[in-house]
Amino acid sequence: MSEEQSGTVLAISSHVVRGAVGNRAAVFALETLGHTVWSLPTVVMPWHPGHGPSTRMVFPDEVFDKVIDDLIASPRLGEVKAVLTGYFGSSAQPAAVARLIAAMKAKNPDLLYVCDPVMGDVGGLYVPEATAIAIRDHLLPLASLATPNRFELGWLTQRSFESNAQIIDAAGELGLPKLLVTSAFSMMNGGTGNLLVAGRNVLLAEHRAVGNPPNGLGDLLGALMTSRLLSGLDDERALQIATASVFELIVRTARKDGDELTLAADASSLVRPMAMVQVRRILQAVRKRS
DSSP, X not given: OOHHHHOEEEEEEEEESSSSSTHHHHHHHHHHTTOOEEEEEEEEESSOGGGSOOOOEEOOHHHHHHHHHHHHXXXXXXXXXXXXXXXXXXTTHHHHHHHHHHHHHHHOTTOEEEEOOOOEETTEESSOHHHHHHIIIIIGGGOSEEOOBHHHHHHXXXXXXXXXXXXXXXXXXXXXXXXXXXXXXXXXXXEEEEEEXXXXXXXEEEEEOOSSOOSOHXXXXXXXXXXXXXXXXXXXXHHHHHHHHHXXXXXXXXXXXXXXOOTTTTTHHXXXXXXXXXEEEEOOOOOOOO
């Protein structure tokens, strides 16, 4: 796949020395699928904190801001066709990145921006609230696609969910072109789902749940959706292939008792996943507004 066909992607997220989370997962997946990748780390750690003490190396905000200025001024910035953001190391970084995305969209209105609002999970926020607020206020309004998990969508909309209908209703509140909610409710026993809401079109991709999955699944899914949409696939096909890749890698990692996604050993799952993933079209009831 040529660079012109695949498109250059700017990936902005955390970097770990060991492991397959943050940009370590995203960049590998994007490059495996043929993209040239510009990679900007927001924080550097030895490994995911779930593996034990992990010292954070955070860039001073003024230094990060200057890097953003350099990127905005670069004559090569037009090479970038998509931006993917994930974990942020400080509450000031999202506003700086928003300046960059706004400048890129001014030059290229067709820029694809995928925002993974990495801020928490079922246990609550794992970033400072100020960082979560900055992601919500500065970056989400610019997103072509956002990929929150169920907790993150609940935090963003101040809701809790017991059904996909409630998720769809909350997605409409955010008013984004496309919203992909991970850990949605599955219609199959023992399953889990990814729910894509694009206006009146709602798609649910399902597969069986695997116990104790490794970290980095959201980072990987965001990168795969970025690639598949950038390559021109429609929403349904992009969702199906991206979900199948993630599911297949979860299963292969579990079979090897891996504590990190086995991306390098199982790169074929990124390119041509063999796992079967069902995609359902969900009919929405018309929302009544007062």
